[in-house]
Amino acid sequence: MAESPFTLHSRSSQSAARRGEVRTAHGIIQTPVFMPVGTQATVKGVTPENLKDLGAEIILGNTYHLYIRPGHRLIRELGGLHRFMNWDRPILTDSGGFQIFSLKDLAKITEEGAAFKSHLDGSKLFLSPEDAVMVQEALGSDIMMCLDTCIPYPASRDEVIAATALTGRWAKRSREAHENRAQLLFGIVQGGMHEDLRAEAVEELVDIGFDGYALGGLSVGEDQEQMLAVTSYTAALMPEDYPRYLMGVGTPEDLIEAVWRGVDMFDCVMPTRNARNGMLFTSSGRLVIKNARYRDDPRPVDELCDCYVCRNYSRAYLRHLFVAREILASHLNTIHNLHYYVNLLGGMRRAIEEDRLAEFRRNFYLQRTDTD
Amino acid sequence: MAESPFTLHSRSSQSAARRGEVRTAHGIIQTPVFMPVGTQATVKGVTPENLKDLGAEIILGNTYHLYIRPGHRLIRELGGLHRFMNWDRPILTDSGGFQIFSLKDLAKITEEGAAFKSHLDGSKLFLSPEDAVMVQEALGSDIMMCLDTCIPYPASRDEVIAATALTGRWAKRSREAHENRAQLLFGIVQGGMHEDLRAEAVEELVDIGFDGYALGGLSVGEDQEQMLAVTSYTAALMPEDYPRYLMGVGTPEDLIEAVWRGVDMFDCVMPTRNARNGMLFTSSGRLVIKNARYRDDPRPVDELCDCYVCRNYSRAYLRHLFVAREILASHLNTIHNLHYYVNLLGGMRRAIEEDRLAEFRRNFYLQRTDTD
Numbered sequence: 001m002a003e004s005p006f007t008l009h010s011r012s013s014q015s016a017a018r019r020g021e022v023r024t025a026h027g028i029i030q031t032p033v034f035m036p037v038g039t040q041a042t043v044k045g046v047t048p049e050n051l052k053d054l055g056a057e058i059i060l061g062n063t064y065h066l067y068i069r070p071g072h073r074l075i076r077e078l079g080g081l082h083r084f085m086n087w088d089r090p091i092l093t094d095s096g097g098f099q100i101f102s103l104k105d106l107a108k109i110t111e112e113g114a115a116f117k118s119h120l121d122g123s124k125l126f127l128s129p130e131d132a133v134m135v136q137e138a139l140g141s142d143i144m145m146c147l148d149t150c151i152p153y154p155a156s157r158d159e160v161i162a163a164t165a166l167t168g169r170w171a172k173r174s175r176e177a178h179e180n181r182a183q184l185l186f187g188i189v190q191g192g193m194h195e196d197l198r199a200e201a202v203e204e205l206v207d208i209g210f211d212g213y214a215l216g217g218l219s220v221g222e223d224q225e226q227m228l229a230v231t232s233y234t235a236a237l238m239p240e241d242y243p244r245y246l247m248g249v250g251t252p253e254d255l256i257e258a259v260w261r262g263v264d265m266f267d268c269v270m271p272t273r274n275a276r277n278g279m280l281f282t283s284s285g286r287l288v289i290k291n292a293r294y295r296d297d298p299r300p301v302d303e304l305c306d307c308y309v310c311r312n313y314s315r316a317y318l319r320h321l322f323v324a325r326e327i328l329a330s331h332l333n334t335i336h337n338l339h340y341y342v343n344l345l346g347g348m349r350r351a352i353e354e355d356r357l358a359e360f361r362r363n364f365y366l367q368r369t370d371t372d
Numbered sequence: 373m374a375e376s377p378f379t380l381h382s383r384s385s386q387s388a389a390r391r392g393e394v395r396t397a398h399g400i401i402q403t404p405v406f407m408p409v410g411t412q413a414t415v416k417g418v419t420p421e422n423l424k425d426l427g428a429e430i431i432l433g434n435t436y437h438l439y440i441r442p443g444h445r446l447i448r449e450l451g452g453l454h455r456f457m458n459w460d461r462p463i464l465t466d467s468g469g470f471q472i473f474s475l476k477d478l479a480k481i482t483e484e485g486a487a488f489k490s491h492l493d494g495s496k497l498f499l500s501p502e503d504a505v506m507v508q509e510a511l512g513s514d515i516m517m518c519l520d521t522c523i524p525y526p527a528s529r530d531e532v533i534a535a536t537a538l539t540g541r542w543a544k545r546s547r548e549a550h551e552n553r554a555q556l557l558f559g560i561v562q563g564g565m566h567e568d569l570r571a572e573a574v575e576e577l578v579d580i581g582f583d584g585y586a587l588g589g590l591s592v593g594e595d596q597e598q599m600l601a602v603t604s605y606t607a608a609l610m611p612e613d614y615p616r617y618l619m620g621v622g623t624p625e626d627l628i629e630a631v632w633r634g635v636d637m638f639d640c641v642m643p644t645r646n647a648r649n650g651m652l653f654t655s656s657g658r659l660v661i662k663n664a665r666y667r668d669d670p671r672p673v674d675e676l677c678d679c680y681v682c683r684n685y686s687r688a689y690l691r692h693l694f695v696a697r698e699i700l701a702s703h704l705n706t707i708h709n710l711h712y713y714v715n716l717l718g719g720m721r722r723a724i725e726e727d728r729l730a731e732f733r734r735n736f737y738l739q740r741t742d743t744d
Contacts, residue, residue: 041692045699070667070692078670078688086684295442298450312458316450320413320442327417330699 016262019352024142031264054339058090064099072138080140093141101150129170130177146174148188160192184211212243235262275333281340285371307339388634391724396514403636426711430462436471444510452512465513473522501542502549518546520560532564556583584615607634647705653712657743679711
């Protein structure tokens with residue numbers, strides 16, 4: 001088994017939070033970390049330089065989308081995903097499982113893998129666990145994810161058992177198919193909302209041996225309390241000396257609480273998607289930029305924020321751009337929201353280093369006064 | 373009469389082209405110059421920093437659009453258009469006349485001014501020549517344009533005479549309403565396709581006395597030959613010691629030919645609008661990025677171009693972004709096309725300085741081999 005890519009720097013004495021780093025082929029990521037989502041070989045609306053300016057250390061790419069368009073072979077021919085999209089820092093790719101699962105009636109899961117129809121043209125496609133690794137190797141991502149089976153919520157215990165067992169068998173096949181060890185491979189812990197099944201899933205994956213472990217099957221419709229309960233007990237079962245990644249989560253509040261419970265890595269479309277819809281994250285809460293109250297507001301989006309947008313533009317201008325449906329609205333809103341998320345994690349890293357995460361968390365909630 | 377803001381640096385011995393500069397409240401513009409169009413207080417899809425990086429010295433704002441949304445009073449309250457949109461270099465605003473004219477049945481022109489309905493909500497509005505100056509003074513642009521009456525093409529000689537005469541009377545009223553002399557005011561020469569009427573219009577405007585003179589009523593449906601014929605004889609009649617601005621023109625070929633005929637300033641939506649539609653300008657011709665031939669093309673858009681896009685991205689990537697309808701497609705395509713236009717004028721400036729504009733023009737046409 002390969003050496004862990006994770007180094008633990010320090011722990012919070014107030015919580016299960018950890019401060020560490022993950023070493024990848026394209027550099028070292030400081031954790032806890034938020035990964036902006038770049039579905040189609042671009043983080044929607046921003047350039048790689050914008051991402052670096054706002055402090056992003058790693059981004060996520062979606063294997064399902066890239067497999068369908070423009071295709072992993074084309075990306076490999078053109079030098080891999082980093083070169084294709086002009087991003088030289090680490091990239092994590094998901095396995096495509098979640099997107100295929102989201103196709104619902106267009107997908108059929110068998111022991112062998114996932115048969116599905118392209119959402120673009122309806123063409124019939126098939127992705128096995130081995131294919132998912134091969135596609136991600138062609139993309140050249142730094143961290144690859146095993147193909148997993150997603151579990152609907154709510155689901156019966158039997159459904160959860162069956163899906164978790166299949167995820168385990170696919171994880172073993174993924175590890176065996178994994179050739180380029182310079183690319184890390186993470187296993188995904190399923191098990192639904194059942195502590196015993198999560199525990200079994202962790203054990204099975206650790207037996208196989210991965211470079212990191214992800215919490216899958218959360219943020220699928222359960223409430224925050226349940227999500228955090230599962231995160232708490234599952235994170236506590238995951239190996240201490242490997243990175244822990246909570247997939248697809250979440251709100252700023254979710255990130256604070258999940259870091260508190262020992263999670264190291266996050267991705268979510270919320271900051272980018274909400275930006276395009278005009279919902280901005282600020283230290284005092286959420287701000288809906290189209291609201292009439294911002295029509296002549298000369299203040300920046302967040303007076304405590306030092307991002308490019310808050311240094312240069314008023315709420316009134318951002319409201320005008322949004323109302324006028326200008327492209328620049330999406331660009332600027334995305335820069336602000338990603339800066340908020342990336343720097344929220346930066347603040348948590350410093351708080352863990354200085355062992356004041358409880359104070360950081362308390363202040364975070366105290367500041368939320370002005371939500372639209 | 374105020375001193376001219378224009379200084380002539382040198383002349384082409386091969387043509388009527390001139391190399392000069394225009395002094396404005398926000399800095400000096402080197403001419404001939406191309407002005408990117410920023411209709412709604414943003415050049416669509418790019419930031420002020422992008423514009424500076426690609427070499428833009430001055431941009432254009434549309435008075436009609438800003439008057440309707442967000443309103444000139446709001447922009448004045450927020451410190452003027454420069455501050456509102458975070459652009460500290462010169463801005464030229466048009467008068468709104470062309471956009472009102474384009475509303476066709478929604479607009480009615482009288483001696484007093486233009487009555488029209490907002491294209492946004494149908495509300496009834498009125499703009500007199502005095503209003504147009506007042507609105508532009510509120511916006512705080514560096515160069516303001518007189519409200520003019522646009523002439524349909526084709527039009528009878530009598531129609532042209534009437535509209536040109538009204539434009540003249542409005543020009544006089546505009547100059548009288550012009551209070552802030554730190555903002556320059558340009559008159560607009562109408563006269564349709566009639567040399568004698570153009571000559572009378574120039575004479576009338578020069579008698580009133582403006583800080584610069586614009587060629588209006590071109591690029592309205594006439595062919596290039598006719599447009600250039602009118603440009604030739606009208607430019608030759610315009611005062612030598614004032615800037616000459618050809619409004620709303622045009623293709624790269626149009627710009628070469630109009631500079632050759634003595635024009636100093638240009639604006640056009642073509643580079644920005646075509647960018648969003650995937651049509652890119654290159655040294656060898658036009659390139660339609662969605663074409664299948666670029667699917668796996670690792671080359672930059674233009675191998676002779678040193679813009680941010682050509683230094684960092686392949687045609688294959690830009691095609692992918694365009695086909696996938698990603699926002700970044702508009703952003704990158706706009707940067708490239710504006711760089712092309714702005715630097716085409718930069719190349720002409722150097723060619724005039726070195727008195728080799730004929731060679732520059734010949735090479736320009738020789739390079740056009742590879743048009744999609």
